[in-house]
Amino acid sequence: MDMVFFALLCIGIVTELFTKGGDATLASLIGGAGAAVQNTVTMAGGMLFWMGMLGVLEKTPLMNALSGALRKPIAFLFPDAGKASGAIALNLSCNMLGLGNAATPYGLEAMRLMEAENPHKGVATDSMCVLLAVNASCLELFPATLLGLRQSFGSAHAAAVVLPVVLSSACSTAVTVLLCRLCIHR
Amino acid sequence: MSAVVPIGIVLLLAYAALCRVRVFSAFLEGAERALPLLKKLLPCLAAMLTAIGVLRDSGALDALTGFLRPVTEAIGVDARLLPLILLRPLSGSAAIAALSDLFTEYGPDSAVGMTGSVLLGASETLLYTLALYFGSVGIRKTRFTVPLALIASFVSVAAGLLFSRLFFG
Numbered sequence: 001m002d003m004v005f006f007a008l009l010c011i012g013i014v015t016e017l018f019t020k021g022g023d024a025t026l027a028s029l030i031g032g033a034g035a036a037v038q039n040t041v042t043m044a045g046g047m048l049f050w051m052g053m054l055g056v057l058e059k060t061p062l063m064n065a066l067s068g069a070l071r072k073p074i075a076f077l078f079p080d081a082g083k084a085s086g087a088i089a090l091n092l093s094c095n096m097l098g099l100g101n102a103a104t105p106y107g108l109e110a111m112r113l114m115e116a117e118n119p120h121k122g123v124a125t126d127s128m129c130v131l132l133a134v135n136a137s138c139l140e141l142f143p144a145t146l147l148g149l150r151q152s153f154g155s156a157h158a159a160a161v162v163l164p165v166v167l168s169s170a171c172s173t174a175v176t177v178l179l180c181r182l183c184i185h186r
Numbered sequence: 187m188s189a190v191v192p193i194g195i196v197l198l199l200a201y202a203a204l205c206r207v208r209v210f211s212a213f214l215e216g217a218e219r220a221l222p223l224l225k226k227l228l229p230c231l232a233a234m235l236t237a238i239g240v241l242r243d244s245g246a247l248d249a250l251t252g253f254l255r256p257v258t259e260a261i262g263v264d265a266r267l268l269p270l271i272l273l274r275p276l277s278g279s280a281a282i283a284a285l286s287d288l289f290t291e292y293g294p295d296s297a298v299g300m301t302g303s304v305l306l307g308a309s310e311t312l313l314y315t316l317a318l319y320f321g322s323v324g325i326r327k328t329r330f331t332v333p334l335a336l337i338a339s340f341v342s343v344a345a346g347l348l349f350s351r352l353f354f355g
Binding site (some may be wrong): 004005008009011012013015016019020024025028029031032033035036037039040042043044047048049051052053054055056057058059060061062095098104107108111112114115121122123124128129131132133135136137138140143145146147149150153154155156157158159160161162163164165167168169171172173175176179180183 | 191195198199201202205207208209212213214215216217218219220223224227228231232233234235236237238239240241243244245246273276280282283285286287289290293294295299300303304306307308309310312315316318319320322323324325326327328329330331334335337338339341342345346348349350352353354
């Protein structure tokens with residue numbers, strides 16, 4: 001990320017110095033930071049609302065039902081998960097609801113539990129690899145942050161993207177699960 | 187179709203009330219979690235929008251997308267999506283910054299805004315998650331994780347582009 005930022009900024013500044021001069025360059029730089037404030041304020045409303053609704057959802061039995069429904073697939077995907085399977089279920093449920101930030105603590109807890117039972121410390125177990133791979137493909141059922149973002153920017157069809165998001169993330173999760181099985185059995 | 191989400195919200199609220207959930211405080215608890223997210227987002231947005239802004243104003247971004255156009259057109263990707271696609275695996279906030287830039291420029295309902303939304307929703311910040319999860323327990327040998335996770339994000343992007351084209355033409 002450091003390299004990316006450094007490269008983008010330097011290339012941009014040097015190019016604009018040549019094409020438009022110093023004043024315009026400074027104006028673009030400050031303008032970018034100003035746009036950041038504006039965009040944050042714009043997206044705050046949508047995010048507050050959807051995170052609030054997800055807070056309500058979490059308190060209902062639906063959240064437990066989702067992790068309960070995940071129990072079988074988890075036993076299949078993570079044969080050596082042991083004590084960590086509860087944390088894994090919550091991690092995956094949160095990810096499916098687009099709650100990336102809520103998923104992280106459960107994910108870290110799952111990693112800690114799996115490392116505690118790991119006979120080869122410092123070497124990733126099968127289940128750890130699968131957890132990371134499934135996280136990277138991230139089956140998404142309800143992209144809350146994205147919906148909030150789209151609404152904040154005045155979209156007339158904010159929810160129109162939900163179905164394609166679900167389908168494409170389902171595709172990549174399916175491919176990932178398949179590849180995980182192949183890697184484990186090798 | 188537009189009524190689906192509001193009706194869903196009413197159903198959820200009614201169900202929660204039936205389950206004796208204290209709806210108001212649950213909402214507050216959830217919404218509070220948006221604050222650290224927004225707080226983390228602002229500096230990152232400032233950094234990325236500054237970089238993207240100066241790149242665009244200088245004409246460097248147009249030159250780059252123009253230069254890459256034959257390649258991106260051959261595989262059917264809108265060149266304006268490149269910053270989003272390239273930043274997505276590195277940082278979630280930076281990807282949101284790239285998408286909000288597209289929203290401001292072209293609007294969330296434009297073709298590029300729709301496809302960008304699908305790409306953001308369908309993929310994950312791979313490198314950050316890998317570093318955090320493995321780093322937190324001191325794993326050094328990651329075995330097949332990195333290639334597998336890279337394949338997963340590649341499939342996410344490809345499927346996202348494919349379904350965007352199917353749905354939004």
